[in-house]
Amino acid sequence: MxxxxxxxxxxxxxxxxxxxxxxxxxxxxxxxxxxxxxxxxxxxxxxxxxxxxxxxxxxxxxxxxxxxxxxxHLDFGQSLRQARPAIDVVFEGFAWTFQLAAITIALVSIAAIVIGSLAAFRPGGIFDRFASVVSLIGASAPDFWVAIVAIVVFAVNFAWLPTSGTGTVWHWILPVAVLFIRPFGLILQIVRGSMIQSFGSLYVKTARAKGVGNTSIIFVHTLRNAMLPVITVIGDQAAAMLNGAVIIETIFGFPGVGKLMIDSILQRDFNVVLAAIMVTALAIFVMNLLIDIAYAILDPRVRT
Amino acid sequence: MAEHLLEVRNLSVQFHTAGGTVKAVSNISWYLDRGETLAILGESGSGKSVSASAIMNLIDMPPGEITNGQILFEGRDLLTMPIGKRRMINGKRIAMIFQDPLGHLNPVYTVGWQLVETMLVHGAGRDEAERRALELLKRVGLPSPEASMKKYPHQFSGGQRQRVMIAMALAMKPDIVIADEPTTALDVTVQAEVLSLLDELQKETGMGLLLITHDLGVVAEVADRVVVMNGGEIVETGTPSEVYHNPQHPYTKKLISAAPGRGAMHEPQGRGEALLRVSGMEKAYGAFKALDGVSFDLQPGETMAVVGESGSGKSTLARCLLRLEEADSGQALWKGRDLLSMSRKELFGLRRQIQMVFQDPTQSLNPRMSVYELISEAWVIHPEILPKARWRERVDELLAQVGLLPEHARRYPHQFSGGQRQRIAIARALALEPQLIICDEAVSALDVSIQAQVIALLDKLRRELKIAFIFIAHDLPVVRDFADHVMVMKSGKVVERGTARQIFESPRQDYTRRLLAAGLDPDPEVQQRRRLEREAIIA
Structure with missing residues (x-):
């Protein structure tokens, strides 16, 4: 290990x-x-x-x-526009992006795993139908369009939520919700496929012959085996988000690293751009390392 | 009428598939009593496993459907029992051992965890379950049981995994154990150990044992009664001795006559110029010596069998001869030229002279190529053999030679049965007009009657085309019928080499004797004697 x-x-x-x-x-x-x-x-x-x-x-x-x-020495020089170390500017933006990504991915993973498992348990059942509809929407609706529609409906028409910016918990809801949709649909399908395969496996047959109940078969026997391909996709999606959800951040005026990068490129603040590239790259490498470790924890065959 | 421990009455099961409804079993009835071993004997597709799946509620419905019948366990019908109640019988009162223990054990949990789980499901406390799990692992003879508890399935050998499965089945001291081909994936010596373990455990606990098998030898070794199945129906029942010596149904007769190991043995001709002369071949994987100084000669048109347990180096030998892997040292003179030191270019011309047929034709045939493409591909690579205009004609000839029809050329591998697929693999090897074919367990995956046909085919090719064979096998009776010479291997070394008659009738080495004694004979009386011999050797 x-x-x-x-x-x-x-x-x-x-x-x-x-x-x-x-x-x-x-x-x-x-x-x-x-x-x-x-x-x-x-x-x-x-x-x-x-x-x-x-x-x-x-x-x-x-x-x-x-x-x-x-x-x-983590010295990327000064930000030309803000007249302070570029790395500080980037860390500030990255902290926002990191929180956004972490919250979204956590919610996506939990929801996709639970609903995907139930969908796989009874293909053609209610959860399965829900899963295919949601995945289809996630895959086909462009996120900038969904974001704008969400702002129009929930922020402008109903005035339930703020349109953009940060400050309160309410500010997080729309960005997280819009960011949620696409990876949710994708991971849901992966979970479902992987679980269906795992349900058909021989060790599930053994578990049934042992008298193990359905809940335990789904969440103990099948899920851990089915998680292996799922983790790869979750990690991939998380990495993409850490890179900055440029569109979402821009539309919602969210001061993350994606928006920062776009702004810095437009303003020719190269020190900040370079620092942002290095920081997100490092984050993605750490992310991949975590995936590898999770793999090794889940699958003893990888360990030896 | 006395009540049986388990009784299947008029059971009919069918599967609804895209291709129509398939009757898996029709109207079958059998029973099992306490302390008794009942064998269900049949080939693939005979429906021999279906009643076991019905008993354990493992039939997926749909596509499966139980259309008729009862399964009475202590007089109560399992099929009408509420699902929760029925689940508590699984693992506790009736337990099951499967064929492929690697696939049937969950790869991501330790063996100890999986054993304990069975007991926790059925209401044992954790401490008690762990204590008993350890006890069970000891009982089934696993080395260092404490350490084994914490190991994962992939860290055990096939035989050890099967012992784990047996321990798991015995966890709740069930009244009935169902074993579905429990030894098919194992070496002969390990098979003998596992069967005698089951036998001992049965004597200890008085459980009823239902054994599902395709192997007459296994029936002869352990069964009290046998049910012979074919095409989803029971064709015959009786004691193994009755059924073997006095079969009534034509199918049973055919099955028994197909059992290998009783034909005349080959008498090899005098020795002449060797086709292949191997000397001092070695191959190591790290510290593990897969081949340790292997030497032998092979004559043109000769069949040499290589036998031994898994890990003895049989397959490594084949792979090194074909240069699929590089030997560390040694020589292999093919008509006087060393195969092992040949350049890739020289080797290319030689490839066509040495061909290989693998164990699993499903995996070794590309599923997206038609039979015509599979066979004629050889001539794409070696165009000097045959002008393209004659390909069609030659494919038809080859198919006829292996007992298939010309119209089969248009079909794809999945449209054939296992035996037919192996024939295609043989036709593909023949396309290159080889002088040596290496068969790595080429008939092991086939049903007995199919096996006999494929062996007969190989034998015919040997006689007509004077092809030499290196025949790697773990199944001794097949070897006995087919081989001129036999080479026994153990841990990468040649233990003994001789004519089939020498090896089978007067083996000189203890290891060979042990191997022979572990083999199972389809004749219950012969097997009875052999079992005594085996016990004498062990003692």
Whole structure:
């Protein structure tokens, strides 16, 4: 088990390192940073000054060394627009996104697993029909449209909920609800399929022959086996959300990392963009590591 | 009329499928008494497992439907009993042991947990359940029971897993144990151990044992009475001895005559120039030596059987000869040229001379290719064998040679039975006109009567086409009928090698004797003697 985790951490580390290299050189490919940062009417002197100040005249490899060194100190430089460390700006946004993702994924997982299991237990039954309708909606309704309709209906017409922003518990309801729909439909289908397969398995037959009751067969014998593919998809969806639910955050004026990235790109606040990429990448690597650990906990065959 | 412990009366079960309604069993009746062993004997599709599934309420309805009959357990009809009450009989009064213990044990829970669960379901306290679980694991002879409690199913061998299943079935001291092909997946020596364990446990507890099997040898070894089933009907019942020596129904007669191990043994010809000469072949996986200095000769047109228990290195030998895996050292001279040191390019030309037929034709035939494509693919890879214009004609010829019809060429593997699929696999091997065919357990998965047909086919090919065979098998009677020479392997070493007659009639090594004594004979009287021999060897 320890060996497995160590191996995963090591391989994640290499991927992260590759990402650092890529981000550095790709960002240099977009053009001369001095020209990008300074206004178009800047004089040659201003450009030279800027280059000297930021060490842009040094060989690329020296610049890269400095960049990596700063990274190790979590120093991404200053945010140009907010005049404070870029990393602080990103952490602030990431905290919002993280909460949004965590709440949504937790709700999605619980709901999908329970309803999916019941749907699988009686294919064609009431839960199964509910599951297929919801999945269809989730898969076919574009989230920006759902978000806008939700705002029009619940915030504008009924005035039950705030339209956007943060502050109270009520502010969370619409973003979470809209974000919920698509992964819910997807995970529900995975749970259902995986559970149906697991119900048909031989060990379920053994459990029945032992006299084990239905509840125990669903939630003890079948579910744990059926969870393996489900966890992969949950992790995948969670990772996508951590990357910033750009559309939802923008529509609901939610100050998460996705919205931050869009704003920073538009405002050419590159330090913030780079910091945001690194932080979300790290979060996704941690997420994947958690999935691997969960896999190992659930399935003893992975451990040995 | 005396009341039986368990009585099935006029049971009819059918399955509603897309292809129409299939009658699984029709109007069958049998009974089981306390302390008695009843065997239900039949081939696949005979409906032999259906009544057991009905007893345990394991038939999925739909598509299944019980259309008629009663199942009386101590006089009460299980089929009309409320579902909750019936569930409390499962595992407690009537328990079941399945064929494939790896699939039938939950992979994500420890063996101890699964044992304890049975007892908790039926109202035992946790401490008591854990104590008894340990006791049971000891009783069924699992090594270091304390440690075994915490292990997962995949960490045991097949035989050990079957012992775990038996322990689980015995947890509540049931009145009846139903064993569905309990030893089919096991080695002969392990099979003998498991059967005698069941026998001992039955004597201890006085339970009724219902044994479902396709193997006449198993019937001869343990059954008090036998019910022979075919096509969902009972064709004959009686004691094993009556049924074996005086079968009434044509089907029973056919089944008994198909049982391998009683034909004339081959008398191999004098030895000439070897086709294949293997010397000092070794292969290790880490610290485990799969092949440890294996040497043998093979003549053209000769059949050499390789026998041994699982893990003895039989399959590794085949894989190394075909270069599906690389041997660590040694030589394998094919007509004087070393197979093991050949370059990939040289090997390509040779591939067609050595072909392989695998155990499971369902897995070794691509389900999306028609029979024509499967067979003619050989000529796509080796176009020098046959011009494309003659493919159609040759496929028809090959199909005829393996006992299939030309119109079968258009069909797909799933449209055939297991035996037919194995014939297709053989036809595919023949397409390359090989001089050696390696059969890895090629008939093990087949029903006895089908097995006999496939063996007869292989024998015919050997005679007509002078093909040599390396025949890897764990089933000794089949080997006895088919092989010229037999090589006995254990832990990667050759224990003994000789003609079939030498090995079967005067084995020199203890291991060979043990292996032979563990094999089951379909004749109850012969089996009775053999059992005594076996017990003498063990003692």
């Amino acid at each position: 320890r060996k497995l985790i160590l191996g995963r951490v090591l391989s994640s580390f290499f991927s992260l390192a590759a990402l650092v290299v890529m981000v550095f050189f790709l960002s240099r490919l977009t053009g001369d940073p001095a020209a990008l940062f300074l206004p178009r009417e800047a004089t040659q002197e201003m450009l030279d000054n800027f280059r000297r100040l930021h060490g842009l005249n040094d060989p690329l490899i020296v610049q890269f060394g400095r960049y990596v060194w700063d990274l190790l």
